[in-house]
Amino acid sequence: MNKKILKVSFPEKCIGCELCVLAAQRQVGKASFEGSPIRIMGGKKGYDIHLDPSVNDLDVNKISEICPKGCFSVEEGGQEEGLEFKAEEDV
Amino acid sequence: MSREDSITVVHVDLEKGESAKKSYPDLRAYVGGVGTASKLVLDYQNLDPIVFSIGPLNGFFPYASKTCVAFLDEGKFVDTYGGGRLSTRLKYTGVDAFILEKKAREPCVLVLDGSGAVLVPADTAVESLGIPGRRCGVEVLDGSVLIDGYFAFGDQRLSKKLGEAGIKGIVVSATSGFQIENRERYDRQYNEMLGKVGEMLIEAGSNPSCSGCPMGCARSNLGENGGNVFIHSLVSCVFSESIYSSIPLAFACLNSLGYDYVHEDLEALPDLVYTNINKIYEKASDSKLETE
Numbered sequence: 001m002n003k004k005i006l007k008v009s010f011p012e013k014c015i016g017c018e019l020c021v022l023a024a025q026r027q028v029g030k031a032s033f034e035g036s037p038i039r040i041m042g043g044k045k046g047y048d049i050h051l052d053p054s055v056n057d058l059d060v061n062k063i064s065e066i067c068p069k070g071c072f073s074v075e076e077g078g079q080e081e082g083l084e085f086k087a088e089e090d091v
Numbered sequence: 092m093s094r095e096d097s098i099t100v101v102h103v104d105l106e107k108g109e110s111a112k113k114s115y116p117d118l119r120a121y122v123g124g125v126g127t128a129s130k131l132v133l134d135y136q137n138l139d140p141i142v143f144s145i146g147p148l149n150g151f152f153p154y155a156s157k158t159c160v161a162f163l164d165e166g167k168f169v170d171t172y173g174g175g176r177l178s179t180r181l182k183y184t185g186v187d188a189f190i191l192e193k194k195a196r197e198p199c200v201l202v203l204d205g206s207g208a209v210l211v212p213a214d215t216a217v218e219s220l221g222i223p224g225r226r227c228g229v230e231v232l233d234g235s236v237l238i239d240g241y242f243a244f245g246d247q248r249l250s251k252k253l254g255e256a257g258i259k260g261i262v263v264s265a266t267s268g269f270q271i272e273n274r275e276r277y278d279r280q281y282n283e284m285l286g287k288v289g290e291m292l293i294e295a296g297s298n299p300s301c302s303g304c305p306m307g308c309a310r311s312n313l314g315e316n317g318g319n320v321f322i323h324s325l326v327s328c329v330f331s332e333s334i335y336s337s338i339p340l341a342f343a344c345l346n347s348l349g350y351d352y353v354h355e356d357l358e359a360l361p362d363l364v365y366t367n368i369n370k371i372y373e374k375a376s377d378s379k380l381e382t383e
Binding site: 013015016017018019022025026029030031032033034036039040041043047050066068069 | 150151176179182223224225266267268274277278285297298299301303304307
C-alpha cells in the first residue's frame, strides 16, 4: 500500500513558527510537545526541522499545507512496513 | 477547563533558592497575562516580585504568542511583553505564571519545568540547559532581555530589575501538555483564527517568528509595553489586536477550550486591572509614610 511521506525540502525557509508541530499534535488530540513527531531546533541562526518517521502515520498533507513558508513536500509511493498478502481467491 | 479552574503559579524564593507550586482559584477572574500579573504583584508586593504570566489562549491559538512580565520599578507598575517560544513553553509546562521573589544571594540561572524550579550558577550556559526542541532560553544582558537570543521585551527596565534580583537567565522546558477535549470544535475554531491572517496589522516576512504565529514579521523581536488590557490578558500580540479585540471571537476561542467566561467577566477586566494598580500605588504610599 502506498503511503504519503513528509519531506523537509526547504529547511532554510523555516521561521520557527512551529505551526507544523502543533498541527501534528492536534491530529492526535494533543496540545503539547510531548511525543511530537516534529521538533524545531535552533534559533536566531536558523532552524532545523527534525521529523520522526511516525509523522507519516498522520495526514501529512495537512502538516505540509499549514507551513507558511512551504518548507515541506509530500511524496507518494512510500511502502508501508510489513508484507502485503493477497486473499486466497485472488491468487 | 472552566472559569472555576485554578491558575497555577510557581513561587520562586530567590533568597532561599526554593520553589513551590500553588493553585489560585480566585485568580481565574483576572483571565491571565497582565490581569493575573497585576493581582500577583499586588498580593506579593512586599517581596518585590517579578511576575511572568501567560493567558488562556497561549499555546492554543495563532497570534496568542506573548508573555507578560510585570514588576515595580521605583514604585511604578511596569508591564512588558516578549514573544518567541516562551509562552508556549510555559503553557505546556502546566504553569500559568511564575513569581520571582526577593533577591538571590549569588547570580544564578532559573531552570523551570513541570516538576518545579531550581537555581543553577550563573556561569552555566543557558543554551546547555533544558530539553532540546521543547526548551526556551531567556538571557539577561546589559540593557536588554532576549528570548532565544532574538526576541526582546519591550521595556529595558526589565534587564535592570532581573539583574538586581540576581537572575542572569531563565530556561523553561515544556514537559507536559493538554488533551483536547472537543477536537472537532477546537479544530474548527483554530482554523477560523488561522484564516484571519490577512487581518494582522503587519506584513508577513521571513524573520524568526513567535511560536504559533505564521507571520515571521519584522517586529517580532521588539516586544511590547502596556496598552490594551484585554489582548494583554489573553496574551496575544498587538498586531492581532483587530482580531482578538472582537469579544465574540475571543469568546468562541475561550469556549472551544471549555472556559465559561461570560460577557460581564471580560467587560470587568480593565477595571480589575486598574483597581489592582491603584491599590499597588496606595500600598506603596502607605509603606513610604510608615517608613518616614
